[in-house]
Amino acid sequence: MKKLFSVSSAVMVLASAMMLVSCGKQGGQQPQSNEFAVRTVTTDSPELNYTYPATIKGKQDVEIRPRVSGNIVRVCVDEGANVRVGQTLFVIDDVTYREAVNQASASVNQANASLNQANAALATATLTYENKQQLKQKNIIGDYEFQTAVNAMKQAEAAVATAKAGVVSAQAALTAARQNLSYCYVKSPANGVVGSIPFRVGALVSGSSVEPLTTVSNIDEMYVYFSMTEQQMLDMTRTSGDSKTILASMPAVQLQLADGSLYDRPGKVSTISGVIDQKTGSVAVRADFPNPQHLLKTGGSGKILVPYVAKDVIVIPQSATVEVQDQKFVYTVGKDNKVSYTVVQVADVNDGTNYIVTAGLKAGDRIVVEGVTRLQDGMEIKPITEEESAAKVQQSIQMGAVDMSKH
Secondary structure, three states, X not given: OHHXXXXXXXXXXXXXXXXXXXXXXXXXXXXXXXXXXXXXXXXXXOEEEEEEEEEEEEEEEEEEOOOOOEEEEEEOOOOOXXXXXXXXXXXXXXXXXXXXXXXXXXXXXXXHHHHHXXXXXXXXXXXXXXXXXXXXXXXXXXXXXXXHHHHHHHXXXXXXXXXXXXXXXXXHHHXXXXXXXXXXXXXOOXXXXXXXXXXXXXXXXXXXXXXXXXXXXXXXXXXXXXXXXXXXXXXXXHHHOOHHHHHHHOOOEEEEEOOOOEOOOOEEEEEEEEEEEOOOOEEEEEEEEEOOOOOOOXXXXXXEEEEEEOOOEEEEEHHHOEEXXXXXXXXXXXXXXXXXXXXXXXXXXEOOOEEEEEEOOOOOOEEEOOOHHHOXXXXXXXXXXXXXXXXXXXXXXXXXXXXXXXX
């Protein structure tokens, strides 16, 4: 048994060694080649994008709050439902408010009855006054009897005025009672989509509740907010003038969604804030996007892409640069094929893949565009074209697939 175990162990060690040798041949243990893809830079006029983080909101986000206190007796919609203006969303217990309407209505009837009595008394007092006036003119009655008729008519007029005020007050109370009753039926003030509903049947709500019953968002059109730096706004103001002119000259913008895809409809920059945020040094900007299929949702995030055409500039791939202490470097290739560590300056605008070089390179310079992390200043390389590099990578992939199939 001991001999058998020793033989088995030897076989396992030998097999492991063979696998390591095999993997070493396939993997990165072979001496690395000094061939590097090199590009001769030229001037171009590419269309790039300014990229800004953005937040998405509905055109109209309305918080639905109760205007009377009571228990919810019915929830008429569900979360995510599409609603129209005037559609009932919630019903609050209306028993108390309906009784208040009945009492206010009875008060109005009573006030009208009092007004009718006051008008009748005024009519009688007026007739008495007119009769006494004729008698007084004929010296049939004295001043005292005539003045008594005058005072009675004035008292009747005052009673009518008081009764009218009572009617107005009672009618106002009835209107308020009816309005409070109508508030028991919470309706949507706008077209939109219902948000979350934290309150359900039986919950006690009131106008002082901190949390709204729900939110109705009009998402047929979306407002996408982003910020530009103060320097960018100054440059645009110097170039275009006032905000109105800047907005008119702004191109259509695109929205990159959270998953990296582009929204299929362009947007238009519609507003620019006239105030600079002192905390961030930026200016709030809004772009409007149509949203007929309701793909965009309130609270979403993304990136606004503002197109920018650069004329006669040098564009290099970002993968060709090395960043050290907020400075960017490239490896230029001399006539002797030795690389030189060269600092470059780039524009703020980029498309996430390329940089616009503003200083450090000129047309005709050669730079290494692949594998720059393996280079050292002064290192001699064998330049190849990017096409040759791509072909070698493809060939290596195919050879690796063949080797794997043998195993």
